[in-house]
Structure formats: C-alpha cells, structure tokens
Amino acid sequence: xxxxxxxxxxxxxxxxxxxxxxxxxxxxxxxxxxxxxxxxxxxxxxxxxxxxxxxxxxxxxxxxxxxxxxxxxxxxxxxxxxxxxxxxxxxxxxxxxxxxxxxxxxx
Amino acid sequence: xxxxxxxxxxxxxxxxxxxxxxxxxxxxxxxxxxxxxxxxxxxxxxxxxxxxxxxxxxxxxxxxxxxxxxxxxxxxxxxxxxxxxxxxxxxxxxxxxxxxxxxxxxx
DNA sequence: TTCTTATGTGGCTATATTACCACATATCGC
DNA sequence: GCGATATGTGGTAATATAGCCACATAAGAA
Numbered sequence: 001x002x003x004x005x006x007x008x009x010x011x012x013x014x015x016x017x018x019x020x021x022x023x024x025x026x027x028x029x030x031x032x033x034x035x036x037x038x039x040x041x042x043x044x045x046x047x048x049x050x051x052x053x054x055x056x057x058x059x060x061x062x063x064x065x066x067x068x069x070x071x072x073x074x075x076x077x078x079x080x081x082x083x084x085x086x087x088x089x090x091x092x093x094x095x096x097x098x099x100x101x102x103x104x105x106x107x
Numbered sequence: 108x109x110x111x112x113x114x115x116x117x118x119x120x121x122x123x124x125x126x127x128x129x130x131x132x133x134x135x136x137x138x139x140x141x142x143x144x145x146x147x148x149x150x151x152x153x154x155x156x157x158x159x160x161x162x163x164x165x166x167x168x169x170x171x172x173x174x175x176x177x178x179x180x181x182x183x184x185x186x187x188x189x190x191x192x193x194x195x196x197x198x199x200x201x202x203x204x205x206x207x208x209x210x211x212x213x214x
Numbered sequence: 215t216t217c218t219t220a221t222g223t224g225g226c227t228a229t230a231t232t233a234c235c236a237c238a239t240a241t242c243g244c
Numbered sequence: 245g246c247g248a249t250a251t252g253t254g255g256t257a258a259t260a261t262a263g264c265c266a267c268a269t270a271a272g273a274a
Contacts, residue, residue, distance in 0.1 A: 005128055008197065012119050015119055021112055021115060047234070049251065068250045081192050082193055085185065088188075141220070153264075
C-alpha cells in the first residue's frame with residue numbers, strides 16, 4: 001500500500017489529462033463503449049485505448065464486454081463530487097488556471 | 108481563455124504531484140514560508156521552489172514577502188473541499204489507486 | 215561593507231508521458 | 245471460412261517533467 005498522499009496524487013494525475021478528464025466526465029452520463037469514447041477526441045483510437053487502460057488500472061473505470069464492444073463505466077462515482085467541486089473552483093475564481101500570467105502580478 | 112476542460116486538467120495536474128499536493132495540504136493549515144515548505148521534503152530546496160512557482164503561476168497559491176522570507180498561502184481555498192472529497196474516495200474504495208493490479212482481475 | 219540567510223532562475227540530465235503506426239486478437243454476419 | 249468491425253499491445257519518437265548543481269539577487273546582521 002503506497003503512501004496516502006501518493007495514492008491521492010495518482011488519482012489526480014490520472015484525471016489531469018484533458019482526454020482522460022473528458023472520458024470521466026462523459027461516463028458521468030452513463031456507460032459508453034470504447035468506440036464511442038474514441039470518437040469524441042481528435043487523437044488516434046489506440047491513444048484513447050491506452051488512456052482507458054490507465055483509468056482501468058487505477059480502478060477509476062471498469063469495463064464489460066458485450067459482443068464486439070467493450071463498455072466502460074465509472075467505478076469511482078465519488079469523482080462526480082470532486083469534479084463538481086472543481087467546476088465551482090473555476091466558476092468562483094476566473095483567474096484560475098490561466099497560466100499566461102495575465103491578471104496577476106508578474107514576478 | 109483556454110477550454111474549460113483544459114483549465115480543469117491544468118489544476119488537477121498541478122496538484123497531482125506528491126510534493127505539490129503536500130504543499131497544498133500543508134497550506135490548508137495556514138501560511139508557510141518557502142523555507143518551512145522546503146524542509147518538509149527530501150528533495151532539493153530549489154526543486155521545491157520550482158514547484159511553488161508552478162502553483163503560483165496557476166493561481167493556486169499566492170505569496171507575500173516579509174523581510175528575508177516569502178510566505179505562501181492558498182488562493183484557491185475551494186481546493187480544501189476538493190481534496191476532502193478525494194480523501195472520501197480513498198476511504199470508500201480501498202482498491203483505488205493501487206496500480207499494482209492486485210485485487211482486480213487482470214486483463 | 216562583508217557575511218549569512220532566504221529565495222529564485224538557468225541549464226542540464228534522467229525519466230515519464232503522449233501519440234502515432236503496425237500488428238494481433240476477438241466477435242459478428244454472410 | 246472470410247471479411248468487416250471493435251479493441252488492445254508493442255514499439256518508437258517527440259515532448260514534458262523533475263531533480264540537481266551553479267549561480268544570482270535581496271535583506272538583515274555584524
């Protein structure tokens with residue numbers, strides 16, 4: 001069992017990539033097959049497949065096979081709250097995550 | 108202004124490194140100077156300095172100079188909720204973030 | 215002024231991450 | 245069986261990240 005802070009960091013890291021974050025948010029709305037998820041992004045299908053493998057390895061999603069298709073669903077439903085929380089962060093703080101530096105004093 | 112999902116991903120990424128996550132959690136408890144923060148981790152002081160620069164650039168922390176010391180404090184207090192949420196995730200799901208694969212079916 | 219402490223930046227290297235292509239496997243319809 | 249569809253993996257190249265050292269700056273102490 002890894003250190004708690006490292007486990008937390010690992011989850012955050014997993015959902016800190018735009019494609020993986022979007023996958024998680026898409027799964028909030030229900031089960032999706034790999035092909036549906038892949039079609040959402042302008043990257044290679046196999047790249048999405050690897051993102052899914054990472055999410056699966058961390059236990060963030062789980063999958064189910066049905067014929068040709070493999071359906072993914074969220075296994076950590078609590079991420080819904082976490083990301084809702086993050087939406088609140090951005091809504092309440094317009095300067096957040098604008099790493100161009102504008103709007104803040106330079107150093 | 109970047110795409111919303113990218114801004115969210117950027118915040119998550121910033122706090123997805125064990126040292127930066129620990130810095131944020133330490134700042135939950137109040138203002139700390141760079142030297143106090145640096146002493147918490149077994150990495151070079153200048154490395155911590157760069158982590159702080161990243162958190163500052165994203166607007167996650169802000170700083171204040173007082174004599175020789177530079178004090179950092181959290182500027183996105185809402186992260187407290189977000190990380191409390193994540194603690195709940197890990198408390199409720201023992202299998203989370205154990206990327207060794209044990210406890211889950213292999214693929 | 216000179217020394218010491220606190221801090222940040224530039225530069226470099228090692229490692230990790232991402233994305234693509236090529237290819238392999240599995241299932242379905244015919 | 246054969247072709248088409250859905251999916252995953254291995255390999256590799258480009259890029260990003262993390263860490264350390266050397267060095268620069270700033271402020272207080274002597």
